[in-house]
Amino acid sequence: xxxxxxxxxxxxxxxxLRSVITRIYAESPYLLHVLYALQRKFLHISDxxxxxxxxxxxxxxxQVDAVVEFYAFFHKIPRGRYDILFSNCTSCGYMAGGVDLxxxxxxxxxxxxxxxxxxxxxxxxxxxxxGMCDHGAALLVNGMPITSLxxxxxxxxxxxxxxxxxxxxxxxxxxxxxxxxxVSGLLLKDDLSEGISLRAMLALGxxxxxxxxxxxxxxxxxxxxxxxxxxxxxxxxxQGAAHYVVCNADEGEPGTFKDRVLLHxxxxxxxxxxxxxxxxxxxxxxxxYLRAEYRYLLSHLQxxxxxxxxxxxxxxxxLGQPGFSFDIDIxxxxxxxxxxxxxxxxxxxxxxxxxxxxxxxxxxxxxxxxQPTVVNNVETFxxxxxxxxxxxxWFRAVGTGKSVGSKILSISGDCAAPGIYEYPFGVTIRQVLxxxxxxxxxxxxxxxxxxxxxxxxxxxxxLDFDDLSTGGSLMIFNQxxxxxxxxxxFAHFFAHESCxxxxxxxxxxxxxxxxxxxxxxxxxxxxxxxxxxxxxxxVKYRSHCGLGQTAANPILxxxxxxxxxxxxxxxxxxxxxxxxxxxxxxxxxxxxRDDTAAHIK
Amino acid sequence: MSADTKQNTITIDGxxxxxxxxxxxxxxxxxxxxxxxxxxxxxxxxxxxxxxxxVVDIASKSVTxxxxxxxxxxxxxxxxxxxxxxxxxxxxxxFIEGNHICPSCEKCGDCTLQAMAYHLGMLDGHFxxxxxxxxxxxxxxxxxxxxxxxxxxxxxxxxxxxxxxKNVFDIAGRGTNAHLIVxxxxxxxxxxxxxxxxxxxxxxxVGAILIKKSGYKVPIGQRTFDLHKVSEIGLEKxxxxxxxxPDE
Ligand SMILES: Cc1cc2nc3c(=O)[nH]c(=O)nc-3n(C[C@H](O)[C@H](O)[C@H](O)COP(=O)(O)O)c2cc1C
Ligand code: SF4
Ligand code: SF4
Ligand code: SF4
Ligand code: FES
Numbered sequence: 141x142x143x144x145x146x147x148x149x150x151x152x153x154x155x156x157l158r159s160v161i162t163r164i165y166a167e168s169p170y171l172l173h174v175l176y177a178l179q180r181k182f183l184h185i186s187d188x189x190x191x192x193x194x195x196x197x198x199x200x201x202x203q204v205d206a207v208v209e210f211y212a213f214f215h216k217i218p219r220g221r222y223d224i225l226f227s228n229c230t231s232c233g234y235m236a237g238g239v240d241l242x243x244x245x246x247x248x249x250x251x252x253x254x255x256x257x258x259x260x261x262x263x264x265x266x267x268x269x270x271g272m273c274d275h276g277a278a279l280l281v282n283g284m285p286i287t288s289l290x291x292x293x294x295x296x297x298x299x300x301x302x303x304x305x306x307x308x309x310x311x312x313x314x315x316x317x318x319x320x321x322x323v324s325g326l327l328l329k330d331d332l333s334e335g336i337s338l339r340a341m342l343a344l345g346x347x348x349x350x351x352x353x354x355x356x357x358x359x360x361x362x363x364x365x366x367x368x369x370x371x372x373x374x375x376x377x378x379q380g381a382a383h384y385v386v387c388n389a390d391e392g393e394p395g396t397f398k399d400r401v402l403l404h405x406x407x408x409x410x411x412x413x414x415x416x417x418x419x420x421x422x423x424x425x426x427x428x429y430l431r432a433e434y435r436y437l438l439s440h441l442q443x444x445x446x447x448x449x450x451x452x453x454x455x456x457x458x459l460g461q462p463g464f465s466f467d468i469d470i471x472x473x474x475x476x477x478x479x480x481x482x483x484x485x486x487x488x489x490x491x492x493x494x495x496x497x498x499x500x501x502x503x504x505x506x507x508x509x510x511q512p513t514v515v516n517n518v519e520t521f522x523x524x525x526x527x528x529x530x531x532x533x534w535f536r537a538v539g540t541g542k543s544v545g546s547k548i549l550s551i552s553g554d555c556a557a558p559g560i561y562e563y564p565f566g567v568t569i570r571q572v573l574x575x576x577x578x579x580x581x582x583x584x585x586x587x588x589x590x591x592x593x594x595x596x597x598x599x600x601x602x603l604d605f606d607d608l609s610t611g612g613s614l615m616i617f618n619q620x621x622x623x624x625x626x627x628x629x630f631a632h633f634f635a636h637e638s639c640x641x642x643x644x645x646x647x648x649x650x651x652x653x654x655x656x657x658x659x660x661x662x663x664x665x666x667x668x669x670x671x672x673x674x675x676x677x678x679v680k681y682r683s684h685c686g687l688g689q690t691a692a693n694p695i696l697x698x699x700x701x702x703x704x705x706x707x708x709x710x711x712x713x714x715x716x717x718x719x720x721x722x723x724x725x726x727x728x729x730x731x732x733r734d735d736t737a738a739h740i741k
Numbered sequence: 742m743s744a745d746t747k748q749n750t751i752t753i754d755g756x757x758x759x760x761x762x763x764x765x766x767x768x769x770x771x772x773x774x775x776x777x778x779x780x781x782x783x784x785x786x787x788x789x790x791x792x793x794x795x796v797v798d799i800a801s802k803s804v805t806x807x808x809x810x811x812x813x814x815x816x817x818x819x820x821x822x823x824x825x826x827x828x829x830x831x832x833x834x835x836f837i838e839g840n841h842i843c844p845s846c847e848k849c850g851d852c853t854l855q856a857m858a859y860h861l862g863m864l865d866g867h868f869x870x871x872x873x874x875x876x877x878x879x880x881x882x883x884x885x886x887x888x889x890x891x892x893x894x895x896x897x898x899x900x901x902x903x904x905x906x907k908n909v910f911d912i913a914g915r916g917t918n919a920h921l922i923v924x925x926x927x928x929x930x931x932x933x934x935x936x937x938x939x940x941x942x943x944x945x946x947v948g949a950i951l952i953k954k955s956g957y958k959v960p961i962g963q964r965t966f967d968l969h970k971v972s973e974i975g976l977e978k979x980x981x982x983x984x985x986x987p988d989e
Contacts, residue, residue: 200924201926202910202922203911205913208913478915493912493915498790638916638917639915640912642791643793643831643892646893646919647837647838647871649916651834654869681803682796684805
């Protein structure tokens with residue numbers, strides 16, 4: 141918008157802003173939702189909008205400003221009417237097919253990465269994994285996913301954008317996201333029919349339900365593997381004005397998409413599980429924190445909630461029990477991997493930046509609004525619903541040792557049949573690779589970039605909490621892959637997603653990213669490699685939260701298991717190598733020169 | 742603090758130290774005259790735990806001393822070569838992330854970051870400079886904000902809220918884009934309710950928030966850290982009140 145029109149429309153604009161803010165806030169009283177509505181309508185969140193939101197929600201201007209600048213999907217500079225975000229994940233990213241689809245799209249439309257075209261029609265950027273890893277290259281257009289991209293599709297999309305065709309008129313099948321369930325075990329056989337677990341729960345009573353969960357040995361499926369029964373018990377025992385149930389559906393770990401499928405096809409089981417938890421801990425309110433990348437599932441999830449209310453499975457006096465009321469709200473994030481960390485998630489729910497809290501205290505005693513709160517993964521709640529229905533013995537019959545039950549895996553990368561696989565805990569990597577048709581495998585990333593990178597010699601290792609623990613991501617890389625490029629990709633991911641709170645991670649992840657770029661660019665020496673090792677150790681041991689504590693894993697695992705991937709790129713000199721030509725780049729830009737005399741080679 | 746005064750002890754580098762219920766490791770250490778390096782901590786303000794200078798080890802597990810509750814029997818390593826090496830690296834990270842040119846900085850000699858660097862034997866920034874563009878805000882008549890030197894410790898944020906009863910500062914952005922913002926409609930200090938007498942105007946450990954027209958009143962050579970070690974100053978009892986400058 142030009143300056144003069146902004147000024148001349150000033151009072152109209154203020155009125156318009158106020159009406160939008162008032163309407164959205166009345167519908168859904170969450171700062172993130174108000175900001176989302178403004179972003180969609182005005183394609184950015186102006187300083188004036190920030191002030192109006194602050195005034196209407198009675199928040200400090202600085203808090204609203206801080207939130208706008210924290211989340212990747214809010215912008216202070218206008219985006220295009222078509223805002224295109226390419227995933228940059230190794231499995232569903234713009235390079236997944238070996239061709240740079242983002243560059244291709246940029247050329248078609250004359251637009252650079254991170255920029256909005258002059259006419260305001262279109263903007264393009266990259267974004268962290270959008271959870272479409274079983275579908276190859278994928279993008280979001282105004283928040284809606286399109287998967288299985290290839291060159292011809294990029295051409296078609298560019299043409300539709302250029303013609304300003306409304307999204308409703310784009311081929312509907314593009315927006316259909318297949319579930320790709322390949323192997324079903326304990327939990328995936330069926331979505332629980334409405335109320336079936338709740339009736340079992342009422343028969344058991346709150347204490348009885350909780351004791352089934354404890355006896356089942358269920359451990360959290362989000363990665364850390366904390367005992368779910370103990371978590372619920374601690375929360376139940378904690379004093380507080382209110383207790384809360386929060387479902388973590390942030391699923392931001394690259395290569396993970398099982399929660400996407402669970403939310404789509406097993407929503408009733410999930411809501412049964414959350415309601416069981418509410419009954420066990422004495423909560424009246426629950427929240428589903430949904431990652432922004434899955435906003436396309438919102439209307440479906442809301443319709444399931446509405447139906448459950450109509451059936452008396454949510455709301456006041458559930459299943460006719462006068463003493464039991466519980467309801468669930470869905471809060472949608474705005475592009476921040478750190479909001480999957482439970483205390484950052486709670487901050488985000490409270491309308492703040494997603495900064496992990498100091499722990500202790502833990503959410504079970506001081507969670508949402510400072511009250512006792514259970515935060516569990518989607519899959520954990522679904523398992524809990526089944527356990528209450530079928531009994532802890534049924535659950536314990538599957539799995540191994542301290543890893544009881546099944547694990548739902550998201551398998552992607554170099555294999556014939558990427559998708560969802562549910563296995564009993566203890567399954568070997570070899571078996572998984574055979575089942576999904578992976579050939580000539582070089583390496584497997586277990587649990588996403590924050591997990592473990594293993595090599596061929598380790599394929600007899602097992603998936604369980606004692607050996608290879610995973611939140612569910614399994615990315616396969618075959619012999620044709622450049623493993624260093626994969627590790628560089630992960631380093632960029634962590635530097636981009638670091639929340640910036642603590643020094644080791646804020647600065648360290650960027651140092652690691654820069655160091656790896658230097659090595660991958662053929663300018664690194666042994667000295668740089670030793671430095672990486674040293675910085676990586678510091679970031680791992682001294683960071684504040686799980687993000688920093690795991691951010692260096694791909695580098696440390698890579699150096700240990702695939703040293704040649706790094707060493708073959710090194711410049712063989714013991715002195716720190718300095719790229720003189722690159723150092724002159726800024727001078728060249730300033731002097732608008734790019735002739736041979738302006739280069740040193 | 743809790744009324745429970747039953748004394749318990751923790752052990753720091755072999756020295757037994759008493760603590761009261763509710764105290765952190767840092768609280769107990771400072772009360773006993775044991776220095777644990779710190780930048781984002783100030784007694785009396787809510788602990789923050791962000792700079793990580795105060796990391797200590799308990800059974801080879803890294804713990805943040807300013808936020809970790811003291812618990813009976815903790816065996817804590819603090820002043821060890823390995824920990825001081827880690828702290829030195831963290832200090833270097835803070836230096837290269839911002840734009841610190843000590844000889845031309847008003848805070849030189851009064852700066853805790855600089856003093857920390859000396860304390861830890863840091864001779865250079867070691868890592869490549871980030872050369873970030875950071876905004877200077879000279880709008881306020883008496884207070885200057887130079888974000889080039891901000892280390893994101895949030896002492897000013899907390900002092901403003903917890904001592905001054907205002908809310909002048911916050912942090913926005915994420916990762917290396919994190920930066921200090923001012924709570925005013927224009928985002929400028931002049932439009933905020935910051936006053937020279939506010940604790941927030943004086944608490945900055947580096948030269949990011951400066952009182953104008955007072956820069957060189959104390960000559961170099963006679964400044965805080967010319968006369969005292971950072972470990973001495975760090976152990977001093979700080980009094981958290983608004984301060985009125987003699988020349989106001
Ligand atoms: C950086 C980071 C991201 C995380 N992302 C997720 C996530 O997307 N989903 C999830 O369930 N847990 C995630 N976690 C783990 C949560 O903090 C928490 O342990 C989990 O939600 C607890 O649920 P569970 O016990 O059912 O696994 C993440 C942790 C970290 C440190
Ligand atoms: S480790 Fe990283 S993500 Fe976690 S608090 Fe520190 S800066 Fe933020
Ligand atoms: S703030 Fe401290 S470390 Fe930074 S330039 Fe000034 S004196 Fe040096
Ligand atoms: S301005 Fe000073 S006190 Fe405030 S966050 Fe930055 S360094 Fe800390
Ligand atoms: S002093 Fe403890 S983290 Fe800064």
